[in-house]
Structure formats: C-alpha cells, structure tokens
Amino acid sequence: MAKTLTPEERATALADLPDWHAVDGRDAIARSFTFQNFNEAFGFMARVALVAEKMDHHPEWTNVYGKVDVVLMSHDAGGVTDRDIRLAAAMDRIAADFPM
Numbered sequence: 001m002a003k004t005l006t007p008e009e010r011a012t013a014l015a016d017l018p019d020w021h022a023v024d025g026r027d028a029i030a031r032s033f034t035f036q037n038f039n040e041a042f043g044f045m046a047r048v049a050l051v052a053e054k055m056d057h058h059p060e061w062t063n064v065y066g067k068v069d070v071v072l073m074s075h076d077a078g079g080v081t082d083r084d085i086r087l088a089a090a091m092d093r094i095a096a097d098f099p100m
C-alpha cells in the first residue's frame, strides 16, 4: 500500500497542479472541470475512466451537465498518495483535449 504524502510533499505536488486544491477537513485533493456541455463532460469522464481502471485508482466524482467535480484520495492509505497526484495530472492532460 502506498503511503500518504506529508503536508510538505503534498504542498510541493500541488504547486505543479495549480487547478487542484486540498479539501478542508479531509486528506484529499479536489478540482472542478467545466466543459461546454454534457457531451464534452462525459467524453472526458470516459477517457479518465480508462486511465483510472488501468491505474486501478478511481476518482470520487459527480457530474451535472458540463461540470465534473472530482475528489481524489487513496482509500486504502487513508489520504493523498502519489497515485492521486499522478491521476490528477492525467486528468489535467485529458481535459486539455476538450474545449472548456
């Protein structure tokens, strides 16, 4: 099981992910993505789902029309690990392929 990042390690990682923020009251990180419509949002989610399954690391997320709210944490470790940072970076790369 991966170990959770220290507050310093998490802060350093988040500095490279400026659209992500720490969640209050929970060892987790979050970002909202806003796409032009449901089709774009769901296309993004479909692509992320393939990556998440390959990583065996799955987001907590909700979708309303063009908006996708994501929270990432490693449930087995009980907080943010390197897997969450890698999935967050992958989500940012995939989102860049969609008009926002």
Ligand SMILES: C[C@H](O)[C@H](O)[C@H]1CNC2=NC(N)=NC(=O)C2=N1
Binding pocket: 056, 057, 058, 059, 073, 074, 075, 076, 077
């Ligand atoms: C058995 C399987 O490897 C685990 O349930 C995986 C699946 N996806 C997961 N995703 C997340 N975010 N945290 C986990 O601890 C986790 N565990």
